[in-house]
Amino acid sequence: MAVIGMGSQRDEEVLGSLDRVCDHGGRQWWLYLSRCINCQQFWMIAQEERVHDNYCMKRIDARVAAGIVTDAIWPEDFLDFASVLRLERESGQIAQFLDPNCHALVATAHDLSRERPDITFDEIGYLLGIIPSHAATLMALNPW
Template sequence: MKSHTNCRCAELGNLAVIGMGSEPDEEVLGSLDLVSEHGGLQWWLYMSRCNQCQQFWMIAQEERVHDNFCLKRIDAEDAARIVTDAIWPEDFLEFGAVLRLERECGQVAHFLDPNCHALVATAHELKRERPDITSDEIGYLLAIRPSHAARLLAQKP
């Protein structure tokens, strides 16, 4: 168990986006202990519990595009459903929803290499996740122009 004397849970809203490697990242996540990982197609998703205040958090660790932790405060009932029945709240089950939250919070990255593997792979993953997604929407989620999103989809992942 970690030996932190204070947690930052009370300072966070019910939904929070924290940049990886930032001071809040270390302070907030420092008191959180892993409880359950979703795994599989939702490789980014897990649940933790604060070892100080006992608050449960569903966390999307998005390290492919924008490098953020997206946290959602969940109650003990949702936490129990995750642990006993593997039933997760829907908020972060789609990777596109995680990217949208980051974008709406203004927590976006800009790549020096506009054709890097992470962008190509993510554009294709978004298309698999939702075949009807448009280049405009992919561009929005990745913080790139729609025409660039279309070019990424034309490349092999």
């Protein structure tokens, strides 16, 4: 696994060497499969551009890539948005927002709650890099 910040020099170097093979699409709008143009290695990539602005990447073998392409069978690593946010948080690659009630935070808090109705304010706060009481405030705001 690797987490690369968007707009960094590493972002340009690494992602410039990848060709997109297919998108997951649907509810997993952030997820796609790429292949290195140099070594032909496959990478599953979660492009999280809503909160922390990172690419979360996992190298996968050709057999797993074939399952994605032919049968739409994706490994579970990045299938839920909370897992992607958690990986970013644990890597230390998190953002700070000037507007603490911006639409991206409000919408993401609500999406996390829809994705997992039992999620706590503590966990939402952790994933978004905010305190739990602010997560509760975000949930009280209308995302639309």
